[in-house]
Every structure is written in structure tokens, then in C-alpha cells.
Amino acid sequence: MKNLKRLKYVLFPILVLFYSGCLLGQGVSTKTAAIKIEPSAIAGDKMVMPSISWINPNLEYTNSTENKVVFKAKVKSSDGLQSVSMEAYAKKNNAKLGSKQYTIEPGQNEMNLEEELFLPDGEIIFKVTAVSISGGTISSKRSILVGMDAVKDAVAIDRKDYALVFATDKYDNWSDLVNPVNDGKTIAEQLKKLYGFQVEVVENPTQNEVFEKILEYNRKSYKPQDQLMIFFAGHGQFDEDFGEGYVVAKNSLANDKSKTSYISHARLRSVINNIPCEHIFLAMDVCFGGTFDPRIAANRGLQSFEQDDKEMLARKLSYKTRRYLTSGGKEYVSDGIPGEHSPFARKVLEALKDLGGSDRILTLTELYTYLERLKPAPRSGTFGDNEALSDFVFVGQEF
Template sequence: MKNLCAFLLLVAIPGFAQQSEGISWRALFEIHDARDRVSREARISSRLFQQSPERSNIWRRNRYGNGTTGNKKWTEEIHLNAEKPETLIFITNEPAEYDRLVQSLTSGNEVSNAEGQGFQMLETKTFPSGRTMSSFSKGSRLVEVLSNQKGGAREWIFQLSKTETAAPVAAKDQTPPEITIIEPKLAQTRSLVEVKLSRVFVKVKVTDDSGVRSVMMDDKAVKPDLDGTYNAVFTLPPNLSQKTVEIRATDHAGNVASVQVILKSPAQVPLSAGDEADFDDIAQGRYYALIISVQNYQPGIQALSNPHKDGEALSKVLLSRYKFNPSDVFTLKDPTVAELGQALEKLKANLTKRDNLLIFFSGHGEWDEKIGQGYWLLKDAEPQNQATWISNSTVKDYIRGINSRHTLLVTDACFGGSISTKGTDDAAEKKIYKLPSRIAITSGNLEKVPDNSVFMKYFLERLRENNSKYMPALTFFSSFYTAVISNSGENTPHQPQYSRIDNTGHQGGDFIFTLK
């Protein structure tokens, strides 16, 4: 009897009925061609969509089935527009459904139990934000597909409309994409580039009239950054003095372009007596640390599990192995914006030009794409209220006001890389450690990172294993960078960053970890 009740309950609630069959183009075209709104709504309802109680023009249904990552649940929507009755919008957030619909739209044969429609692709555009829009036509019918990022997840919007005359068929594109190298700058004029660091930042711009389908660097797919460029970091092991990086771009017409950059590193030079003297001089100053961990938040912001544990582990290794005294290590657990400001003001008042400062932050981070600004979320942060968040520009103002010799900022938070500037620093490469430095090491660039941090695992592990009396932050970073990338997994890729923090007083030096 219980099983029968459960079955009746499922049938009685169409929006939650188990759906295994995806909507077909024939069904969408029938809805689109209906003579009036009442007819359209009847056809939509017959496909087990339910009208939204908040907005009468939106219809939704839940789907259960095999997605790209196994059995899962996802949502589909149909939107009607009273002002533009000639248009119809269908939305899905399941990649497998997007692939099925696009494949059956352009195929002339039956694909995945859906009748092929034989539509012709007109064009594909890639926007600076990384979104893409593709247009398809057949006769007077036009279908536009927009790939959109919503709330950290990808969704695909299919808009159906009609033209008065048949849309023109685009000529076959036979022009490959154009690849422009931005960094290393020397690679713009020569194929062999001698670099001074074992870690090299490569950045390119790719343009194509039909849109860019993919960019590969060393056979690894690279996603576009927020400014539309593509970048990756390559590490040259000590036993490898030369590395060839192949950059390959493919457009939506299948045309391929490729360029090669040959990176050559000089022989490894051991520390000189002058370097050791610089280190000894730096070690005379005091070492301060401000360790900030936030894992308990206001309602509406997901709590985290590991920031306090990671902060405690960092404090322990700094105090036990490195030249940090207990009176100079400050720990803030779940601070408010005001409490963090007070702690930074205290450091500003007490540190001198001979002192060194390490600031660590673990917690939630956010990114405002419209203004290009990153944020830290502290305990009193409110969802969707940036006035209660602390911006990267504010953090940089505090760092600029602290009169230390070297300041190292380490962040393990989403979008942490937004606070720093990508690229190399000639002065740091020359080991001018006496010069002031403002350096950031972040667990990622402009992407989300998981709570269970691979970055922190290897960060702490290398601090515990280090036996060098003096260890520059760049050397330290290079020791765990490859391990983080190799062990972060395909679904949660980490791309740690080491870079200067501009407009804070950086002059080319580097933070030095000094053993006791």
C-alpha cells in the first residue's frame, strides 16, 4: 500500500514526475507554431511542465536521468514572451541535453531517438566574458543558442524565432584562427625565448570570425579568462633546460592554427656568498604572521569545514620550524570586517622596515565580473550584499600602509588570484632580496576552489619538509606548484599563482622563510 501511495503521489505532481525522455525539436516547434498563447500553454503542460507561481510566463519541470556525470536531477524551463509572441525560449542546465539538442538540430539523420532537423549553422560568437552564442537556420526558422554562466553553473538558452525570408546560408569558413602571443613578450618576435625563472607564464589572444571552439596548450584544454585571453603556467624542471610549448586553436568550422614557443632556461646557479649575506641581513628583522580563517557564516552562505584546521596547522609549523615568535603570530577565527581592520591597523602601527609579514586568509571569496573586483567574505558577510564584504582593493590599501620589508599574502579562497598581477618580475629573478616586496601566493586564479584544499595539503607539506636555512617564496612556490596541479583532479582544477601585488610598494624583492 505504501508503494502504491508513493506512485500516486508522483503522478499527481507533474513537475516532479520522473522524466527520462528529453523534449524533442518537433515538440518545441509545435509549441512555437501554436496559433495563440492558450494553445501554447496546453502543449507545454502536456510535456509535464508546471507554470511558475511567481511568473506566469515561465514553465518548469524537473528531469531525472543519466547526465554527463551519471544519474542526476536537473531543471528545464520554457519561457513565453507576450511582447514577442513570435519567440519561444527553452533552457536546460544539463550538458548532455545541450549536446543532444544541438546534434539533432544540425543533423539530417535520426540522432539519439530524436529526428534530425538539418539546420545550417550561421555563426558563433565568443564574448569577452567567455559566453558563446551560436545561430542556426532552416527556411524561415531561426534558433539561437546562448551558453551562459548562472550562479556558478552553466546553462544553455535556446531561443526560437522566425524571419520573414529564409536566412542566408553562410559560406564555408576556411580561415583558421589567429593566435597572438601576449606573454612572454619576447615570444612575439622570436620562437626561442630565454627565461630566468623555472616557472613561465604564457598568455595568448585567439580571434576568429566564426568563433573559437577550443584552445590547447601542450595538449591540455585551456579555458578563456575573463578578458577573453587564454593562459597557462609551465614549469621547467631543473634537469630540463628547454621546453617546447605548442599552442593550438580550433574554430567552430574545424579550422586549426598552431604556434610554438620554445622556452630555454639558463643553468641553475647556486646561492652566492652575496645572497647569503642578503639573507642574514633580512633575518635580523622580526617575522610577524596574521592568520585569518573563516568557516562559520550568516544564513544563506554555506559554512566551510577546513579553514580553522588549516590556519592552526600553518601557525604550528611557523612557530615550530621558522623564525616566528608566539607573541608575533596573531590568529583571527571567524572575524568580522571591523575586527580584521583592527588587526591590520595594529600591524601598521607596529611593524618597521626591517620586519617581515605573512598574511594568510582561508574562507569564501567572490568575484564581481562587471567591475573586475574580488572580495573576501568574513563572518558578518551577507549574501548578495557587497557592502558587507571586504574588497581586494581595501586589502591592498592595508598592505600598502604596513611598513614592512617583505609582505607575503597567502590566500586559499575562490577567485583569490584576482588580488595580484600575473607575469614575471625581473628584479625577483635577480635575487635582489634586500628590496621591499609585496607578493601573493594564491590557491587559484579566477576560479572556485574546493573546501578540502589540495593547495593547503602541499603548501603545509613543503613547509614541514624544507631543510634550507633560507627559502625565498618563489623557490617555495616552485616546490609544490606541479604537485597541486597534478593532484587537484579534472573536476576541480587548481592553478596556483605566485605574483606581485601592484600599487602596494613592491620593488622587486621576495619574502624569505628562515628556519630557526
């Protein structure tokens, strides 16, 4: 009887639930809407299709170490809603966990769904179905892997790590540099060789080429524990009047008062944060790179990070990551001796080669220790939708 009561308390919030949505835990995945159009939706010329917009989670596949999750979604139809329903079931055995038919008021053409739920461990599938007054029917699904054990089981499966490296040492209007391309290629090589990253190096890109490449990565499909590292090496600039830092592209003008030919840190924060990969780490070996954080541009301090270890790997991969590391703050940084690496790149390479010690896991906390004695001091912090317990980990190939 106690077990039945417990089951009742678990299922009731599910039944009273699913305002389809995005989990406040770890997420990733494709940008597809996972929408199924029923045959009835194309039966007539005047049929209006409703829409389902997932807010939380907005990704097709999500995982969370927390059993308590919050879902949010919005259902709309221009000719009015006829019905909105939800069902939840366990993927493992298709066991139905609950369902709900929502009440529609006369003339209602949109509905906001929001519910806080306690879910059992395992992979849970949620399906929301909406029908318009004219009979157009749409269904949309989201999959959520719940619980610490379930997430741990997924760590070694098919997660991938990506590295996108922008390296510029040849400029149309600025003085050329000696080491960025060599630095970028060498770091990419070590990420691939030692950590199994899928790497891509973009040499001497123009402003448009930078954003076109970032757009490519925005359109990729990512799994919940995939990671993306983005690295910039080259010239950087800071404008006191605008209070903004910039990455200088190959074709940036030398005296661009409006700064429209540069790549502003504000735009980078926005477009990188929007990439649908849950774990993103941005490293910048450019002058004034620390002003990527607007707090540093305004002479504010740094954030500290907690230590991580092997046992916490699964947990770290269940929180959304938006972290950055730059070679300096609000100042110029050295390009290094020709034929060698910049001081920043040299220390990053040293950290990568040491593989994080005996556990063969290099965390950001460990990476920072290799850089802390550099002058100027590197800067680190968070941006965008970063979650408090997040981290970015470099897992050695033999792990």
C-alpha cells in the same frame, strides 16, 4: 692626494644634498617622526612650529645594498621659514660627513628637498633642522645602513618574522566550511615551530574585525629586515559587474548587491601595502583569490620570478616586498575533505616542512614549485610598492 680627491667627490654630493627623505632601497621601521622640539619652540605663546615630512625614506630606519640613494623631504611653516639645515655623520664614530645651510627666500613658507647621493658604507645618520620665522625649531633624523657588507652583517641580528592568519569556517549568511580554521592554525603552528615566526590566528572574524586587526599591524614598529605574512582562508567571491574580487567575512550578507559587507581586494591591496613593514607576503586560500590582481580579474597573465639562494638572502631583504599567492584565479577552489586540509593548504604545509632543502631557506620560488600541479592553478604576482628584486624568505630555525 688621490684619496683626498675621492673623499671630496664623496662628500660634495652629501654637502649639496640632503633633502631629507626616503631611500629608494630597502626600508622599514617605526612610524615615529623622530622629531626633537628645541626649548626655544615653547618659549612663547605665538610661536609657530614648522613641520618636516619625510618622503624618501619615510621610515626611521632604512637599509640599502646600493651606495647611490635618493632623498626627498618637505619642510613647511605657516608663518614662513627662517632657516633649514642638514648634517650627515657616521654613527660608528660620529664623524661628520657633511652639512648644508639652505637658502631661504623672503616670505618662503615651504621647501622641497631632493638630492641624489653616493654614500660610504656603514650606518649614516641624517638630521634636518627647520626654524620658523617666530623661532619654532624642529629637528628630525633618519638612519640608513648602506652597502652590501653592512646589510649582510645585519641579517642575523634582531630581525623578526610575523604571521597574521585570518581563518573563517563559520558564517552568518553563507554556508559553513570545514577546513579553514584547521588549515590556518596548522600553518601558523609550522611557521612558529620551524621558522620562528611570531604568529596570530584570528578565527571567524567579521569585516570590521579584519580591518581592526590589520590596523594593529599597521601601527607596529618594524625593523628593515622584518617580514610579515598575511594569510586568508575561507569563502571568496567575484562580481562580474564590478570587475572586483572579495573575501567573504563571517558577517557578510549572502546577496549583497552593493558588496559593502564584503572585503574588496582593492581595499586589501591598499591597506596591506600601507603597513610600514618592508617585506609583506599575502597568501589567500579563497575562491576567486587570483582576482586580487586586477590584471587577472581582466584575464591577464602571470609574472615569473627569479631563483634565489642563500648567498642572496641579504640582497633579497634589501628590496621592498609586496607579493601575493592565491589558491586559484577566477574560479572556485576546493575546501577539501572534512578533517583534512584544503589542497592548497596541504601543499603549503608540505613546502614548509621540507624547509627549502639543505640550506634551510624556503624562498617563494621554491614554494611555488610545490603548488604548480594543483587544479585550479594557484596564482602569484606583486602589488603596491613592490620592488623588482624583492623576495620573501622562510628561514629555518637552525639557520
